Amino acid sequence: MTGGMTQPLVYFFGQGRADGTAAMKDLLGGKGAGLAEMTNIGIPVPPGFTIASSICIAYLESRQFPPRLLQQVEAALQRLEAATGKIFGGTEDPLLVSVRSGAAVSMPGMMETILNLGLNDETVVGLAKQSNNPRFAWDSYRRFVQMYGCVVFDLPKAPFEEMLERRKQAAGVERDIDLPAEEMTQLVGEFKAHITAATGKDFPDRPLDQLWGAIEAVFESWHTKRATDYRRLHSISDAMGTAVNIVTMVYGNLAEGSGTGVAFTRDPSTGERVLYGEYLLNAQGEDVVSGSRDPEPIERLRDTLPVAYGELERVARTLERHFRDVQDLEFTIENRKLYMLQTRRAQRTGHAAVRIACEMVEEGLITQEEAVARIPPMDLDQLLHPTIDPKAKLDLLTTGLPASPGAASGAVVFTADRAEERGKKGEAVILVRRETSPEDFHGMVEAKAILTARGGMTSHAAVVARGMGKPCVAGAQEVVVDEAAGFFAVDGRKMKEGEWITLDGGTGRVLAGRAALVEPELSGDFDRLLGWADKVRTLRIRVNADTPADAHRGRDFGAEGIGLCRTEHMFFEGDRLSAMREMIVAADDEGRQKALARLLPMQRGDFEGIFRAMEGYPVTIRLLDPPLHEFLPHDPAEVARLAEEMGREPKELQRIVDGLSEQNPMLGLRGCRLGIIHPEITAMQARAIFEAACTVAARKGRVQPEVMIPLTSTVVEYRRQALIVRQVAEEVFRERQITVPYLLGTMIELPRAALTADEIAAEAQFFSFGTNDLTQTTWGLSRDDAGSFLPYYIEHGIIPDDPFQVLDQSGVGKLISMACDLGRRTRQDLKLGICGEHGGEPAAIAFCDDLGMNYVSCSPFRVPIARLAAAQAALAKRGTMDRTKATV
């Protein structure tokens, strides 16, 4: 797209014809493409021209303009003079222009604008004459010099404002508008003198010099820190560059019959089909944006300037129909005549996006597939959780990891007991801890949300909160918790027990006070949209669910099975925890068998509930994958309590607990390693699974268990564990006189498993990629410890995204792709899925779809997102998505 030698560098628009079109967004930027397209379809746009974005990068490399550009800009200026009947630098009726940036991707507020360019001591006289308004002409000149000084000469704004203020005081007026023309004239002189004093350079009086200086400034602004940071944050390529739009000035501040405003073709918050926006009479665009005057709601314009309003409504309808999407418009009314200055695809809330898409389908404006294609899947998150009111004023304390979505407010408490006590009384409390452990479970149940200072996205707090559907911010490293003193501090600021805070688990924000929340609301449109998505997608969507409650929630959201049921999560509560602990610290096989016998009926009960909830859909149950240390008692008092329960010596127990501590628990006795060393654990779990399955099947329920061996690194591990599972299955089927079909497979979560996937697939019937662990090992990066450098890495562009949130396709993805290939080479019908956190990440879902996986599995609230993302992946494969994306 970024042209060869013969491609024009400058694109003119005006008099109903434009050189460019909407399809040339990469070259002309969003704004330039929109101006060209509007011109072409007969919308009133002031004439102008756009310098292609490709010049920007070329200029930044050489700091020189190509000679061809000089010629083409001058030619365009001549066309502009012809179109407007004005002369650039003319003293009678001078042509004045605005110069604005405009990249292919909208970067609001990032680039600089200059208005009224072309004014000098001579042309201002012409403007005064033409407008019959000397104050207006000199005010425009004054504004131009100030803007130019700030943008091109890079001077601070304050001195200019101070000079203006002094003039106003001297003249005894309050409003800028009341300053007489002579004062404005003086001010222009002062401004120019200030610029010369500060820079040693004279202010350029030749309009053409002004123009080139402004173009240069637009290009330079592509490289400011603010713009670069924005691009980094939004994964926008630095090589794209910005176009420059040079447009004939129209004036909303010319007289009472003039004004300026912004409008949306539908309400961007609710999606309602009404013209929505606001305007100011007798003002320039910057006055609306700066907030110095309060704008009026757009409907008032109907009464004030009925003709212009009618024209605006007509334009809005035309543009929406033309672009087949809601538009965000900028307009100016000069002497009762409407000019459109910008049209672009409107940002909207998730809620509005769904409603608009559905209604546009009803209106016959777009197809169902287009509706599916155009909703950013992550926007659905807003429909599912309470969110912080975007209009609310926030008092941000710090930001942690967005560990479990949703927002909640409550009084701070520091212990689980206190959370339980106050929570049971009906108080809204937020549990704040350095980190949580299973002993905190009862408090987490009663808290509205959880905040921890340590731990990552897979820490105990994060996992339990996600399971409960409660908001959680984890690993907020700046938070220093002083439980004993009853406060937490962030950078010296203390929050005491009982003070209110608000957590936003979707962004990781921790706010002081009680922020206004917006409650979620699921409309019929939501289900309709997802129904269309389901018709399109081929990838199955499953849910990660550890309890019958999770399983039900997953089904409600449309999950077609459970992709990951983590059996160790079943033991975070009360009784179960103590049985689990007994099992872990058992001195011998006999002690372990006893503890296992206690655990068996608990597990069986859970599995029955889960099987029933899933109504015959497949349920992948992962055998125990404990980070053992999470289950162990943490302090001597806990050890003593457990010792008493078990009738053992506290000292001996402490020795066992110490012996089980590991330097790198993530790389220790985990996954099937435990089942290999203690086969009786695997046998107990297999028995619980198959007994539960037989019970449900015996009552005519359909059951599809898929038993999953965790953390396999060699096929021999898999083989040994699989043998035990098969033996137990046969035993149970014999005992119960019923057979339940089941699959047996493994997690692929270590590089070695991926590398030897051909060997493993010879024995395993399915693979489920555990992308959390696979990311940790492939990168050599513990999620819990990455806080000390990962934020720095992202901020400084060393990595584009947190690999735990966005699947690293070129590293981890390469392993996954290898494993799929190798695995299917030995077993053609190998079932493939993904069950790490990435299972709910849209880009990862597309990646999985491309690899031909059977399903992705994600947490309950991500299921709708995954359904939509999977549909979009399917559409992208068919090419439908690309067409849709190409519209402005």
Place this chain on the structure above:
Amino acid sequence: MTGGMTQPLVYFFGQGRADGTAAMKDLLGGKGAGLAEMTNIGIPVPPGFTIASSICIAYLESRQFPPRLLQQVEAALQRLEAATGKIFGGTEDPLLVSVRSGAAVSMPGMMETILNLGLNDETVVGLAKQSNNPRFAWDSYRRFVQMYGCVVFDLPKAPFEEMLERRKQAAGVERDIDLPAEEMTQLVGEFKAHITAATGKDFPDRPLDQLWGAIEAVFESWHTKRATDYRRLHSISDAMGTAVNIVTMVYGNLAEGSGTGVAFTRDPSTGERVLYGEYLLNAQGEDVVSGSRDPEPIERLRDTLPVAYGELERVARTLERHFRDVQDLEFTIENRKLYMLQTRRAQRTGHAAVRIACEMVEEGLITQEEAVARIPPMDLDQLLHPTIDPKAKLDLLTTGLPASPGAASGAVVFTADRAEERGKKGEAVILVRRETSPEDFHGMVEAKAILTARGGMTSHAAVVARGMGKPCVAGAQEVVVDEAAGFFAVDGRKMKEGEWITLDGGTGRVLAGRAALVEPELSGDFDRLLGWADKVRTLRIRVNADTPADAHRGRDFGAEGIGLCRTEHMFFEGDRLSAMREMIVAADDEGRQKALARLLPMQRGDFEGIFRAMEGYPVTIRLLDPPLHEFLPHDPAEVARLAEEMGREPKELQRIVDGLSEQNPMLGLRGCRLGIIHPEITAMQARAIFEAACTVAARKGRVQPEVMIPLTSTVVEYRRQALIVRQVAEEVFRERQITVPYLLGTMIELPRAALTADEIAAEAQFFSFGTNDLTQTTWGLSRDDAGSFLPYYIEHGIIPDDPFQVLDQSGVGKLISMACDLGRRTRQDLKLGICGEHGGEPAAIAFCDDLGMNYVSCSPFRVPIARLAAAQAALAKRGTMDRTKATV
């Protein structure tokens, strides 16, 4: 080799001709192939036949003999009757045979033997008549029944021994040999009755039934736990099977002119060229092995039976010349006539192996390349370190990880201070600690060896000990250290301070008391052999060295450069440690700069020393890769001391130290991550390197620094760090007015680096594979924590070897191979090497050679081993090794 339908199942030998040859070892087993070959070259061997090993596996699968086998065994028996003139089951002159197992790989003591088969109540009469010695005949019968009962009927030995004992008591004799024939006759009856009572089966009287029972027993013994465990331990395939050798009996216990013995064609301990061995007159082979009588040294046989001795000498010479290697022989002399029962390649000490190989080259028996090819590289280890005398009686306490080779004895001490105090007085002490930290350094210097209860092969103790060349056993998990009480305990047994223990760092053994040691001795043969190796190999050998002392040692052992200089190891001592700590806990950049300024001259000095020691060979310096926690103060007292030194608040310092603690330090703030966050550290190190290089170069010394960025996971990390290094290099070259050529590259020690090696190689000039970390991340396995299950894994055959000791070629190796391919695809002359512990492992060296790597790097004492292994890898590529291996 394991035949189709037409290949014979049975191979006869006798009368100077054999169906088999030495080359058919896979089919006939080592023993059978040796018997065939000896027969063919005219050595006196009792005639017999061998059943091919391929039958073993077929039999074990079906528990049936193929019909062809029945026919061929009967045919072979007829040939045997013809050759000996005796009849199997004959009552006049019965043919008696021995039945022995014999696999392709020697498995001493693993398989069972039956002698005197063919005896029954009738044939024993014939034997008595033929031998003119009824007592001998009945004793043979008695022995046969007992052996058969134990081996075929699987009965315990004790009841038979008790019956014999009772008979001897009743008869009032002490030695078996004095028991009269009648008593023996009674005993045979008793034995048979016992067998029938215990098994419900009659003892088989038909010789043919006896024979098939014995063959069955040999095959069955392939599957005993002991045999299976042995194979597992030595990586021998279960599918190989054992052959069965059926050989005409000859009797060393027939009369005074008879005897039996074992001999080596050279002394297997020293390598001296003398016939070496021992014998017993009037005895069967089992008497020599059982140790019930003390055998005589072989040279006495010269006086006792001079003709047979002369014949033995002649046979020994013939066999050694024929097989071109030292042979381990079994012989029997029956009535002054020598029979050879076995010949095989003799096991020998490392010392003997080197001497023998060199002398055989001098004698013109083998070529230099054959000498190089036949020494197992690991055997050289024995020549380099004190070892425990193989004849010493040992009191084994426990076994830990073989963390640093060599053996040492000393008095136990539990603190570094005590080790220093007693060590400085000249006492031999062994420092025993739960784990060591930099604070223990002064004690480690004075200790003879180090024992730790925790930590792995890369723990502080292990790394420091290897650097110092001191023996170390690390991670001896059974050791419970009670420093306060002044003892350590293993399974309840206490060792107090001052008590002596002996450590074997080569095997991980911890022994109570002062075991006899053998001091190492380097002969001229050692250098000669390695000189020949150097002529053959193409792979370069470098040393891992962190200090000038290590570098010198590496050069002495023949290293051609340093492959890994770990700069963090330079800071484990005194002053340096405190500067390092200041740097780590610095509150701000300024504090860090101050600490770095202290570190700069220390590093520069070390680098100068190292560059000089390496005499122009390349030196790869790895930038700081700290496991930070290893440097941090461990207890409040240490924190207080550091706080005072730094003039800071202990409480604040403690908070910083706590903040730096990580849940999984292996996956935390390590490697270049530190240099990215604090570029000033990288800059300081680069400055130290280039200033040192310039200093040495300015004095006409040659220097080749290779600067290595550690723990790269994306090319962007590499790029950022490389930029700093290059900038500093330019600065220093400008300041010093001299330029030193250098390379810049990275460690490949994370799966992601290997997977994206093409991108990284576009910027890096060399890769050095850090196989320790690569193994940890590929397997998801922390070396420090693997102790809880890895030993179980190896013992139970889940993995063949500890992947930290033997490179996992199919998993980790696959990544390495991918990275080499990808890397060379973008940079053809990419320099490739390996610097993990596997750099000294022979199989890994062959693997690296196959991949076309430029060098391997290993710890100083492994350098000779690596030189030899690299030569063998080169020979294997040329096919020379295979030929050599094919000899018996």
